[in-house]
Amino acid sequence: MLDETRIDKLPSELLSTGVFADEHGGFIAGDIAASSVDQALQYWSAKSMLYASMRTLTDLDAAIEQLQANREIVRAQCADLADECAAQQVSGLDTAHENEWQHLTSVLAVNGRKSEMSVSQQLGTAQQRCNELPLTMQAWQDRQIHLGHLMAIERAAETITVESRGEFEAEALPKAAGRTPQQLAPIARRLARKFECASLQKNHAEAFKERAVWVTPADHGMATLNITTSAVLVDAMLDRLRRAYRN
Structure with missing residues (x-):
């Protein structure tokens, strides 16, 4: 047992816990004052459990984020394969595509217990992201960014031509390091405006040749x-x- 009456000379067991006596006869555990050694030890026990739970939660979030990125890529693959199946049919492309897409969304909706409209939107979004922002999608899958960063870059890229998005991604992705999605969003928008102006000037130059x-x-x-x-x-x-x- 620890001797709580001897605060002038704390035993080594107490020192190892990070609990110290103050000049008023109380105890300090980190930044928290406690009235007894037991209370201070209970605080440290709860604190250590909190940090362990926080680490577990962080690991779970990272694992879920990885699964979400993989799911988005597989969704895009499903959409691309449905397009390929439609292209291989003898019937008209529009009709074949509609039939393949309807079959794809129906099966996924039933299996996932979702609406067909929701499934169709998810497939379309995934396909568009993979086609138009491949570098950002790869960074998401590699755990370099989170979904929020992807969405910030995606929104900023809406005003940029498809031809300029690769350069935009290459400049925007490094800006995500050490920043939250909210911090990245205005930076991505500023970069997008630069590429938007460059795209407009390029379009004008190309159009000028057609005089x-x-x-x-x-x-x-x-x-x-x-x-x-x-x-x-x-x-x-x-x-x-x-x-x-x-x-």
């Missing part, structure tokens, strides 16, 4: 003037032509 002017002959000495250029220039030309016609 053309040509005349299509018509009956009775008439013709149609065709112009392909920027909308601003077309509006200006149309305005000048109308004014010239009125004059």
Whole structure:
């Protein structure tokens, strides 16, 4: 038994627990004051159990997150295989795809006790994520990010062209390290705006190459003037032509 009356010289058993005497005759366990050694020891016992439970919960969350990532990839595979089955059929592609998709969603809905609409949405989301954000999906499966990070990147990427999303992912994923999904979201949005502007400029440059002017002959000495250029220039030309016609 520990001698609670000798607070001037605590036995080694007490020191090993992290419980110390204060100048008022009480006891301190970490940052918590206790009125007796037993109370302090009970605190440490509960605290150690709490930390053990927290570690278990963290491990369970990680395992569940891994299963969720794997499930998302398998969902995408199911959707891709249904598309492939439809493509191999002799009947029209639209009809074949509808039949394959209906069969897939019906079976999964019955087995999973879910609605077909819910299953269809889950399959579509998984397929889109794997096709449009493969780097992010791989990072999720590798436990580098959580589902919340994936959703933050996914929302930010909505305004970016498919061609630019690979570069966007490569820049956004390192930003997730050490950050919560809420902290990552505004950073991902800022990155997305940069790629959105770059995509817009690229599209304008590509469209600029398609400029053309040509005349299509018509009956009775008439013709149609065709112009392909920027909308601003077309509006200006149309305005000048109308004014010239009125004059």
